[in-house]
Amino acid sequence: MSDKTLCINVARLQSRLQCLGEVGALDGGGVSRLALTDADKKGRDLVVSWMQDLGLDISIDAIGNVIATLKGEQELPCIMMGSHIDTVSTGGLFDGNLGVLAGLEVIETLIDNNITPTTPVSVGFFTNEEGSRFAPDMMGSAVLSQVLSLQTALQTQGIDGAKVEDELKRIGYNGSAEFTNIKQDVACFIELHVEQGPVLDEQQIDIGVVEGVQGISWQEFHLTGISNHAGTTPMQYRQDAGLVASKVSVFVNELASLMAPNQLATVGALTLKPNLINVIPNEALFTVDLRNPNESELQKAELALQEFIHEQAKQHGLKVEQKILARFQPVHFNPKLVDRIETLAKQNTFSTKRLFSGAGHDAQMFAPHCPTAMIFVPSYKGISHNINEYTHPDQVTNGANLLLQTVVDFIS
Ligand code: HGY
Ligand code: MN
Ligand code: MN
Secondary structure, eight states: OOTTTOOOOHHHHHHHHHHHHTTTBOTTSOBOOOTTSHHHHHHHHHHHHHHHHTTOEEEEBTTOOEEEEEOOSSOOOEEEEEEOOOOOTTBOSSTTHHHHHHHHHHHHHHHHTTOOOSSOEEEEEOTTSSOSSSSSTTHHHHHHTTSSOHHHHHHOBOTTSOBHHHHHHHTTOOOOBOOOOHHHHEEEEEEEEEOOSSHHHHTTOSEEEEEEEOEEEEEEEEEEOBOEETTTSOGGGOBOHHHHHHHHHHHHHHHHHHTTTTOEEEOOOEEEESOOTTEEOSEEEEEEEEEESSHHHHHHHHHHHHHHHHHHHHHHTOEEEEEEEEEEOOEEOOHHHHHHHHHHHHHTTOOEEEEEESSOOTHHHHTTTSOEEEEEEOOGGGOOSSTTOOOOHHHHHHHHHHHHHHHHHHHO
């Protein structure tokens, strides 16, 4: 089979991206399908129906990961593609969805061309990749790769007080299939994803050849001081939790500048209590997202943050409680597979650039257990986790065809 003649059905892939994008659609554009919500269920049901239409073997495990498989001539470890279909609450059409639907498109293209692969070919979507409702992110693939225990994941309480276990049951995705044993059952894992950053778009590059994923540190801090009257309490008498939370936000921004260019820092969620104009806040609940491709640098940033918060809390008479929400070390993908993808991309006369992923991905959970790599296509102006996320149809087609050729290359 010549993989040069094989190409995906562009219209079918585009129509599925649009169709899935209507599930959880927001007025004014964009999508909200937070993990395990009704919208996530509807999206899951839609993609599962497409998998069923293709007659694929579908397995749903106890954390709700869904893996669909096209049988191979031989019972060998599969080549797996996949990503996620849950989104942040201001999501776009492509983050995660592209990797799942392009994987399905690759399988349907094999079927359309009466190609029975030597090894099984699978495509999966993994539960709660985003982690915005239930931390940590990449929860489903973290359980699959035994980085996170199933029980810990099931008992996780979300930002809205709901529990993963109850929500999985409520939407009917508390599956009973055995967990895929990545080491034994998966020959290699390839994830197609939008870059979500500005590099490929700015440099007009067709394909990002992803060498790895940077380290991620998510922490939640709860500062407690004393609420008091905003008009009668002299500044030096205050135990103002809101003040210190704001100082932390400025501190981590300055820390990232000091540790430039690879350190990133974000205070993404911040709630003050009682959150009233004339009351000094006695509580501040906030998150800090630190990222760095270098583990020791990431640890340095975590330590600097720790020291700053405790010194400020002491100075302002606050109690500090903190929780690690996610902590993943940097991951390197399989050099041979990365090289192969780069070669195939160049054979298609795509321009390519090697880069490290800024965002976390399910692929980073597979990487320690089987040869793993990722393919990036550009995000317009690097926008993502934003309703205006966009990737041009030609770039979607490039990525999906390269994914197809990588799979065909592997199964030939
Ligand atoms: O936060 C991340 O990097 C991913 O989108 N979950
Ligand atoms: Mn993603
Ligand atoms: Mn995302």
